[in-house]
Amino acid sequence: MAAARIELLLRDGEAPSASLPTGVRDALARIARNGETEDELETSVIAADGRGGLPLLYYALDALARRDALSYRIASDDGTLATATCRTRLDLRTVDPGQPLLLSRFALIRRDGDTMTIETPLSAAHVTLTDPRLLPFLATLATPRRADELTAILPPDEVSALCTLFWSCGLFAGEQENDGSLGYWNFYDLLFHARSRKGRHHGQYGASFPFRLRTQPPPVAKQIASDDVVPLHRPELQGEFTSVIENRHSSRQFGEPPITCRELGELLFRAARIRDVYDVGIGQQLSNRPYPGGGAVYELEIYLTVHTCADLRSGLYHYDPLEHRLARIGDSSKALLQQATQEPYAPPQVLLTITARFARVFWKYESMGYALILKDVGALMQTLYLVAEAMGLGACAIGGGDSDVFAAAAGVDYYEETSVGEFIIGSRAEGDRQ
Ligand SMILES: Cc1cc2nc3c(=O)[nH]c(=O)nc-3n(C[C@H](O)[C@H](O)[C@H](O)COP(=O)(O)O)c2cc1C
Known part of the structure; x- marks a missing residue:
């Protein structure tokens, strides 16, 4: 009887x-037909390409x-038993059988x-939980259990493989789950x-028209709700x-010369500065x-x-609304600019990334917290x-972005503060409405 294994x-x-070396190519071709464990892949790559083939194997798997x-x-x-996809190569470290395991409060x-x-x-x-025995197994993990206690439910080799896979996918509660920045989040809001947002899921993102072939979209204006109508005043x-x-209109193409630092200052002063701080x-x-x-x-911050700016070095800056100034925190991120570029147009002159310091809202509001943040983003965008x-x-709101990419670019903690909105600006292109 073969032991359960992760392929x-x-x-x-x-x-x-x-372009990959033969050993890596053959290994990948084999797992396109049948699964193999990471050890088996590594052994075959070392045999064909030497140890130097391993980084290329990992690179290709990433x-x-x-x-x-x-x-x-x-x-x-x-x-x-189960199949996982995770947008990242998993770290399949065996879980210590004596370590207490608890299902994460964020697991769904x-x-x-x-x-x-x-x-x-x-x-x-x-x-995907293919084997129905996994449901009672997971239910047991509502309270902390050691892997060696779980063998009363499933055979030890299956328990070991499941614990390794679930651990590497982040499905068990970590030490910080109820503390620090993650502690502020409730399951629904996170x-x-x-x-x-882009990134942490496998669904389509953006205008994919999922119902185009199945239904007609609702009409542009709702049919009048009754015959009892009151014609309204039309102002001059x-x-x-x-x-x-x-x-007001959206501009996705910008002009020459580019926006100036003075204009950025004026925009932020008029739209987003702190006029007064008070305590109730x-x-x-x-x-x-x-x-x-x-x-x-x-709770919103602007980065x-x-x-391209006429007189400000390219880079990533944080706006301080209290003192009305910019703090340069790094180089301009190509990944962020690329996500905000509206094809076929060139990258925007300036991308404003709107983040939220989540704890400011979650400290006060429950259930409505995340929805409130997005409404605030709408008010700021307008x-x-x-x-x-x-x-x-020229200005245009952008429908979304990847909050992990922003957190990495700005060096912020995803759960403490990350992007919730994007907005592009620049000087007006010739021919754009005046
Ligand atoms: C929340 C929001 C998200 C938007 N996302 C995008 C976007 O990702 N790309 C884009 O080109 N325009 C985007 N827009 C701009 C709209 O397409 C635009 O407002 C709409 O077409 C109406 O045109 P107007 O703004 O010129 O009146 C967005 C607007 C809003 C309010």
């Missing part, structure tokens, strides 16, 4: 790149994992198609955040404020700014990825749009 598998139709083409299957005599078990799955917003892990559209509102005795300082913010908590219009700048 690596490639998605159907994946062909290893011809690239395949990022494209969702690599999965990890627990195979036993009874067939497949649900039906997906005709199988059960377990997922978590702490990683991009998506594990799932909403991770699931609605005149005046400066009207002109700003009526002319609830234990949290509040502030007053040009845009409205839920509870006056003002500028300066690509204010930026209107100020940009009044100043004759």
Whole structure:
């Protein structure tokens, strides 16, 4: 009887790149047909290419994992127990049998198609639970259990493989789960955040038109709700404020010369500076700014990825709304700019990444916290749009981005503060509406 093992598998139709050394190519071709363990892959690569082949094997596996083409299957005599994909190569370290294990409070078990799955917003892990015995196994982990206690439910080799896989996918509670920045998050808000940003999931992202072939979209305006109608007053559209509102539009292409540091200063001063700080005795300082913010908590921060500015060095800057100044924190991130580039246009002159310091909101609000943050982003975006219009700048809101990429670029903790909105600005292109 063969022991349960974790095999690596490639998605159907994946062909290893011809530029890889023979041993790596052959190893990948084999796991495109049948799974093999990481040890088996490494042994065959060393035999064919020497130890120097290993970094290329890992590099190829990393690239395949990022494209969702690599999965990890627990195979036993009874067939497949579970299969995981995780957007990253998993660290398959054996879990100490004496270590207490507890299912993470962020783990989500649900039906997906005709199988059960377990997922978590702490990683991009998506594990298909093929064997129904895994459900009582997971239920046992509602309280801490050592791996060697779990062998009362499943054979030891299966327990060991499952613990290794679930651990590497981030499905067990870590020491910090209830403390520090992660401790502020509730399950629903973190799932909403991770699931609605790029990166930590396997779904399509953006305008993929999932219902295009199945249904017609609802009409542009809702059918009138009754025959009892009241025609409304139509104002004269005149005046400066009207002109700003009526002319506001999105610009995805920018002009020459590029935006200046003075214009950036004016935009941020008019839209986002702190006008006043005050205290109402609830234990949290509040502030007053040009845009409205839920509870006056003002959790949003603005970072500028300066690509081309007439008189400001390209780089990543943080806006200090209290002193109205920029702090340079690093080089401009190509990955961030690329995500905000609206093809076929060139990268924006400046990308504003709006982050939230989540604990400011979660300290006060429950259940509505994350939704409130996104509403605040909308209020800030509209204010930026209107100020940009009044100043004759080009501006466009962006539908999303990857919060892990931002956290890495800015060196911030994903759970403490990361991106929740993106907005691009620059000087107006010739021919853009004036
Ligand atoms: C929340 C939000 C997200 C948006 N995301 C994008 C985007 O990702 N790419 C883009 O080109 N425009 C984006 N836009 C701009 C809209 O496409 C634009 O507002 C809409 O087409 C109406 O055009 P107007 O802004 O010129 O009036 C976004 C706008 C909003 C408010």
